[in-house]
Amino acid sequence: MKLIYNISVFFYYLAINLASLFSAKAKLWINGRKHIFSKIELALHSNSSPLIWFHCASLGEFEQGRPLIEKIKKEYPSHKIALTFFSPSGYEIRKNYSGADYIFYLPIDTTTNAKKLVSLLNPQLAFFVKYEFWFNYLNELKSRAIPTYLVSGIFREKQHFFKPYGNWFRKQLSCFTHFFLQDKTSEQLLNSIGYTNTTITGDTRFDRVYEISKNITSYPLLELFCNNSQLFIIGSSWPDDEQLIAQASKALTTYKLIIAPHEIDEKHIQTIEEKFRVYGNCVRYTKATDASIIKANVLIIDNMGMLSSLYQYGTIAYVGGGFWKGIHNILEAATFGLPIIFGPNYHKFLEAKELISQKGAFAINGLADLETTVSFLNIKSNYESASSSSKKYIQSNIGATNKILSSITIK
Numbered sequence: 541m542k543l544i545y546n547i548s549v550f551f552y553y554l555a556i557n558l559a560s561l562f563s564a565k566a567k568l569w570i571n572g573r574k575h576i577f578s579k580i581e582l583a584l585h586s587n588s589s590p591l592i593w594f595h596c597a598s599l600g601e602f603e604q605g606r607p608l609i610e611k612i613k614k615e616y617p618s619h620k621i622a623l624t625f626f627s628p629s630g631y632e633i634r635k636n637y638s639g640a641d642y643i644f645y646l647p648i649d650t651t652t653n654a655k656k657l658v659s660l661l662n663p664q665l666a667f668f669v670k671y672e673f674w675f676n677y678l679n680e681l682k683s684r685a686i687p688t689y690l691v692s693g694i695f696r697e698k699q700h701f702f703k704p705y706g707n708w709f710r711k712q713l714s715c716f717t718h719f720f721l722q723d724k725t726s727e728q729l730l731n732s733i734g735y736t737n738t739t740i741t742g743d744t745r746f747d748r749v750y751e752i753s754k755n756i757t758s759y760p761l762l763e764l765f766c767n768n769s770q771l772f773i774i775g776s777s778w779p780d781d782e783q784l785i786a787q788a789s790k791a792l793t794t795y796k797l798i799i800a801p802h803e804i805d806e807k808h809i810q811t812i813e814e815k816f817r818v819y820g821n822c823v824r825y826t827k828a829t830d831a832s833i834i835k836a837n838v839l840i841i842d843n844m845g846m847l848s849s850l851y852q853y854g855t856i857a858y859v860g861g862g863f864w865k866g867i868h869n870i871l872e873a874a875t876f877g878l879p880i881i882f883g884p885n886y887h888k889f890l891e892a893k894e895l896i897s898q899k900g901a902f903a904i905n906g907l908a909d910l911e912t913t914v915s916f917l918n919i920k921s922n923y924e925s926a927s928s929s930s931k932k933y934i935q936s937n938i939g940a941t942n943k944i945l946s947s948i949t950i951k
Contacts, residue, residue, distance in 0.1 A: 541708035545675055546650065553648050568628035572645040580660050583642050590951070591620045593663035595646060595677075598627035600869060601669040602634055604692045607747040607941040608667065609639050616950055622661050626672070633844055646674075654680040665950065667691050668716075678715035687717040691944060692743050694890065695726040702729055710734075720944050723890055739947060742940040743891070749848070749875040750938045757849040761825070762798075765833045769796045770855040773878070775847050776802045776868035777860035779811070781883065784907060785858060786815040791911040794918075798850060800841040802860060802868065809842050816840075848872045856917055862886055862903070874900060875934045879917050879926035881910065891933075900929030 559566035594609055596602040602625070609621055623640035625631035635643050647653040654676035666681050666688045668674075681688045700706045701713065710733050713719075719738045721727050727738045772795040774785055782799070785792070797819060799812055813822050820837035825846075833839065841850065851857060857873035862883020870880050871891055880901040886892040895901035902913045917923045 542675070549649050565628050568632060569645075572628060572631060573647060576645060576647050577656060577660070580642075580644055580657070583644075584660055587620055587641075589618055589620045590664045591622055591661055592950070593622045593624070593661050593666045594640070594669065595624045595667070595672055595674075596626075596630055596669045597672050598625065598630035599633055601672070602630050603748055603869065604743065604745045605667065605669040606639065607744045607751065608691060608944060611941050611945060612950065613639055615945070619664070619950070622663065646677075649674040649676045651676050651680075658684060658686070665689070665948065670694060673709075673712055675712055678712060682715040687948070688715060689944075689948065690716050690719045690721075692722055692741075692745070692940070693719050693726060694722045695729045696888070697729060701733065718947070720940075720947070739943070741943040741947075742937055744940045744944070745869070745871050746934055746937040747939070747941045749869075749871045750934055752848050752872065753852075753875040753934075756852050757846075759846070759849070761828055761830070761833055762839070762850070762853055764830060765796065765798075765828075765836060765839050766853050767834065770794055771853055772797050772856050772858065773850055773854040773873070774799045774858045775850070775860060775873065776800065777858075778802055778864045779808075780863035781858065781860040782812055782815055784863070784910060786818060787907055788910050788914070789818045791914045792819075795855065796836075797838045798841065798853075799838065800847045800850060804842050804844065809840060812840055851876045851878055854878050856881065856914070858882065867892060870895065870901060871934065874930040877927040877931035879923065879930060881913055895930065895933055898929045898933055900926050900933055902926075 556566050556569055560570045592612060594605050596605050612619065613621060620641040621639065622642040624644050624646040626646050631645055637643060647657055658680045663686055666686055668688065669691050670693060678688065695701065700709045713735055719730060719735065720741045721738055722743045724740060727740055730738050772792055774781065774797065777799060797816065799816070801808060801812060809824065816822050816838045821835050822838040822840060823832050823836040824840050824842045826842050851873045854873065854876065857878040858881045859868055859870045859873060861867045862885045864885065866888055867882045867886045870882065873880050874895065880895065881904060882892065882901065884903055884905050886903055892901060896903060904910050904913060917926060
């Protein structure tokens with residue numbers, strides 16, 4: 541099985557190389573790994589401090605690992621932090637993140653690369669966030685007796701670990717020293733295949749979004765745009781989300797709109813401008829002036845990094861991805877007490893299911909559902925109840941970072 545895995549990794553690498561001829565994201569993935577070990581060696585050549593390695597697949601996983609990174613950095617200032625990403629959507633946005641001392645793309649998971657990277661980093665501890673299971677890296681860490689932890693881990697019955705054919709995959713999990721899990725279901729699944737080195741600590745993202753709400757960035761232009769209006773914020777939207785909301789102008793006549801799309805390439809921004817002219821004046825954030833933003837009904841956020849703070853101005857949040865592969869981060873909106881709306885593809889997200897059950901979030905299947913939900917939230921008592929549920933949900937789930945740190949040893 542190991543041979544099949546390594547062959548699969550090789551062909552995956554070839555496929556990404558081919559895709560890079562047509563895809564900008566794939567090209568970043570390939571170019572970011574060119575001469576990667578030379579970059580790592582140059583960065584680390586003078587380091588003599590103990591080092592802790594965090595690996596995240598992408599931006600969402602980084603947000604889960606971030607509270608732990610920053611807590612360790614604060615409490616152990618003599619330690620260095622190395623942060624690796626698998627995806628360009630994580631690395632390219634956070635490559636200048638000040639909380640880590642070294643930030644790299646993760647070299648592709650071959651036996652040779654694993655030996656070389658682990659040797660160069662020589663980490664005291666390693667943290668993999670949520671569900672990153674790279675066999676060769678994990679195996680190399682285990683062979684060197686380096687404590688390795690899964691943070692904010694979540695498991696589902698349909699994963700190959702729990703299938704009759706999953707024996708080899710189950711053995712991968714033996715490389716983890718301990719599993720810090722989000723929920724009871726994940727613990728029960730691991731226990732069912734013999735792994736009892738588990739602790740339910742919850743999701744570290746709650747700590748992150750709670751911290752955001754206590755240290756918010758203000759934006760004078762946004763305050764001008766709001767001007768005491770009700771604000772419908774569309775976060776991390778995809779074209780299907782935008783098309784739906786563009787059709788809902790009659791239901792949203794009392795709201796101004798802020799749209800922060802998941803992709804901000806020029807073609808996509810132009811498409812959004814065309815779709816949302818039905819709402820009135822549209823303005824891009826990077827081109828807005830005091831005069832133009834006061835007259836606008838729709839503000840398009842055409843840069844990255846603002847969304848988590850935008851929700852402070854909102855009345856209702858619509859979080860995108862639910863008509864695509866899965867919803868994006870809803871906790872950033874919940875921490876500000878916003879009722880949250882999203883599409884039907886949310887079932888892999890524990891926080892979405894729990895917020896729906898607590899009536900702080902609402903899943904929709906189309907235009908009629910969206911209009912009905914907005915009408916429901918336009919009733920003051922309904923809105924206040926949903927808002928309170930969102931905020932209470934965050935406050936009742938903070939603390940995972942401290943639970944994890946109290947369970948590990950850093951020397």
